[in-house]
Amino acid sequence: MNPKRIASYFDRLQREGRTGFIGYITAGDPSPDLTPSLVAAMVRGGVDLIELGVPFSDPIADGPVIQRGAARALSAGTTVAKVLGIAAKIREQSEVPLLLFTYLNPVLRYGLDALARDAAAHGIDGGLLTDVSVEEAGPYTAAMHNHGLDTVFLAAPTSTPRRLSLTAQYSSGFIYLVSRAGVTGERRTLSSNVEPLVHAMRERTSLPLAVGFGISTPDQVRETASLADAVVVGSAFERAIEDSLTAGADPAAALEARARALAAGLPSKKR
């Protein structure tokens, strides 16, 4: 009944000795109709797990690029129900793992159990709610696990040892390590905090570790790939959408090109 796409994805990466490439896109930016083709373009460019963002009016964890993407998606009429429809469309054409990525309030309003049930039915594999601490996560993880969905949590350079253990305990599928304290957005240099964070997490879990926040160049992808099981890129893709809209160009082509350029930073075989 439940294909466990996220676990099989990381198994496959390990068998093939590859590092995964996770890409974030705000569903509905610039319009809900376009998102399935934009995701297909990212996958053609080398992205192999999609974080599908549900836009929220008050995205406190996001920098200006993703904020603007969310505003465009909301003014295009994107709702939680429409994002689920988008997921189903993607699923008709592709087996790429899909992680629903958002804030708690839209999910709460939809209903935790209803959301988990409908997400599973529409081909979504898991969720990450940026503003749900493990302390508050009980009802959410219960609903998700009940419907066979993974729950990914964030760990940060500020997380205490106790919190890292809790994050490992509540996560399934993989764990998302935030490379630096701050909001989402491209950075010129990567933080040196991430390596100790990776090691501290490895001591606590056998789950795969993805690293993200601020990664926007092939060199940063290469640097991160040497530490992590997967690299996450978000704002750089949203930037590609925004730039192509400004230039009157095709966002799908821009996303595919951006994905391909960043994927060039991935080592072909590890070790």
Add this chain to the structure above:
Amino acid sequence: MLTSQPDSLGHFGPYGGRFVPEVLMAPLEEIEQAYNEARTDPAFQSELHSLLADYAGRPTPLYHARRLSESLGGARIYLKREDLLHTGAHKINNCLGQALLARRMGKRRIIAETGAGQHGVATATVCALFGFDCVVYMGEEDMRRQRLNVFRMRLLGAKVVAVSTGSRTLKDAISEAMRDWVTNISTTHYLLGSALGAHPYPLMVRDFHRVIGEEARRQILEKEDRLPGSIFACVGGGSNAIGIFHPFIADEQVQLIGVEAGGRGPAEGEHAARFSGGSPGVLHGAYSYLLQNSDGQVLLTHSVSAGLDYALVGPEHAWLNDQHRAEYVPIGDDEALQAALTLARTEGIIPALESAHAVAEALRRAPSAKDQIFVVNLSGRGDKDTDIYRERLPEIDEPETHR
């Protein structure tokens, strides 16, 4: 039971809690620990007490508004004069407390959000006093409405950052302050100005404002030898209201009445009445009554008063509402303006527009409350609102041009 809230994770019944990105969880735990130590540290309490007395001007008077009471022919109305505090509003109570805490934690950079500018001015003031760097986030729309306070903050040495996202009001200023905080947590304390946000803020802000209710309780017993029938306070996030309500929660005969912004009416986006127009949801770290659409997106709000113009109410108020311990009602823009005018003309006191909402509800109820005692928390003075009063009450300005 009602006064034993919150629990160790910051829950007031089902409300409150900690809904923030993981990056902020450890800093919140650090604040919680520092605050728990400070709370029971006599040296901290004594320094705070001295500052409140000698710098801020506590205790504030509880003033019997005789002419106002007589003109209504009902309740005896007392005003708790928080407007007489240094910086002109209750906000300084919390700012002094959190500044002492920031110093204790070794943080020398303070950030804050502000709506009406009162919290921004109080924050800029304590930062000048303690020698901290100060950055205040303020919505562009609020900066336009509250130009005088923007200048006061700058005069005090604070940097005021205009927030141009979303509705360009308090909600967006809080989002922007939180983004600054996640980026600069090692050096920075976020001096949140209302009984909002993630635990321990609603608890800590309430505790720093409890002095309002403690004084009022003692003062009314001295003056009247009995407790008031009703206490009125305006509720944006709800810091002045929880401060005056909390010491009376166990006194079941005392009605607690919170007044929200009814704005231009009950239509979506025209008010900030969370209890009559909202439903439970999460914003900026806390679970409480929220103005949101059917898809969980936060709605824009409106009030003539920038300090009440916010989509979420403080979580302890949500709990008091559900327990039927406090009652929350909306007052519209026009009625608040008229109440301010009434107070100005009968007592010679120009209230802040926020506080005028509480006055308005007291004016409504006073005529039918003979022999009762009312206490209205006059949380701030109206100087900052002079431009809005001029704009909205044109009939009293330069009357010759209106002949």
